[in-house]
Amino acid sequence: MRGKTGKASSSLKAKLGFPIVFLLCVFFFLVGFFGSTLIAQVEEFSGDGRPRGRVLESNEREYYLLPAGETGDDSITTIPFQVLSWNPRALYFPNFATAEQCESIISMAEPGLRPSSLALRKGETEESTKGIRTSSGVFISASEDKTGVLDVIEEKIARATMIPRTHGEAFNILRYELDQRYNSHYDAFSSTEYGPQKSQRVASFLLYLSDVQEGGETMFPFENGLNMNGNYDFEECIGLKVKPQKGDGLLFYSLFPNGTIDPTSLHGSCPVIRGEKWVATKWIRDQEQDD
Structure with a gap:
């Protein structure tokens, strides 16, 4: 057993x-x-x-440089970016500028701030367009900046966009205070609405100079063809939104490669709900600009 x-x-x-x-x-x-x-x-x-950030490719590799042309570089430029959208073409550049550079730009701009103005269409007046853009701003070129900060930023923007800096307008430094906004608009100018243009704005680069506690997003209401049924009133803060972060950059293209205006590039600045928004805008054109 x-x-x-x-x-x-x-x-x-x-x-x-x-x-x-x-x-x-x-x-x-x-x-x-x-x-x-x-x-x-x-x-x-x-x-x-x-x-x-999540990178698609590892940077841990060797680069073998080619002989550069007269205007080229003898080094590799690495500027991280994220594609936010293909319709419109919008790219996000984290940590594009340092906090010190942002604060320097704000300091030089603050004394010269004036109410922002609008490019008027045929038949429009300042009175009829009142309330569309309520920020204050000032134009400053890199050559006017004795600190050299704008010169460094402008050169970096040229490398990020692959468009020579001679095609850029002066920086438009803007401040949005409580409830201030910019209704949706295009940066490119339609000749039928604004008349003949000597040159056209190809792209816009926004460098956020401050964090915003709430609101103040850059928004694209027509992203990927949304809200294009004719009912959008240009004041609604909808669609793809980019929250301002101090030192970050946003690049978007207003034109297609064939030179026509991209309808999905319509964009605006949502009202600031808490805090204050500072941004340096660089408009880039299809032709060289006069100094």
Whole structure:
């Protein structure tokens, strides 16, 4: 009888052994998987709560330089960016400028601020367009800046856009205070509405000089063809929104490669709800600009 009992006990252990080992393996796999996922999620956010960047390609590689032309460089330029949209073509440049550079630009602009104006269509007046753009601003060219900060930023914008800096207008430094906004509009000028143009604005680069506690987003209501049924009233803050972050840049193109205006490039500045918004705008044209 003892012999039979011993055999039964050994058989039972053998039957229980594999399921237990299997369950333990599954348990430790799940612990490892969820643990690594949690760590990855934590690492995706920086100290200020903003998501960390994910790069498509590793920068840990060697670059072999080619002989450069007379106006070329003897070094590689790396400027990280994120494609926000293809309709319109909009790109986001995190940490494009330092906090010190942003503060320097604000300091030089503040004394010269005046109420922002509008380019008027045929038949429009300042009175009839009152309330569309309520910010204050000032134009400053890089050559006027004795600190050299705008010169550095302008050169970096030229490299990011691949359009020579001679095609850029002076910086338009803008401040939006509480409730101030800019209704949706185009940066390019339709000849039928504004008359013949000597040159056209191809692209716009916005450098955010301050954080905004709430509101103040740059918005694209027609992104990917949305809201284009004729009912949009140009005041609604809808569509693709870009929250201002100090030192970050936003580039978008107003024209298609064939030179016609991209209808989805309509954009505006949402009202500031809390805080203050500072931005340096660089409009870039299809022809060189006079100094």
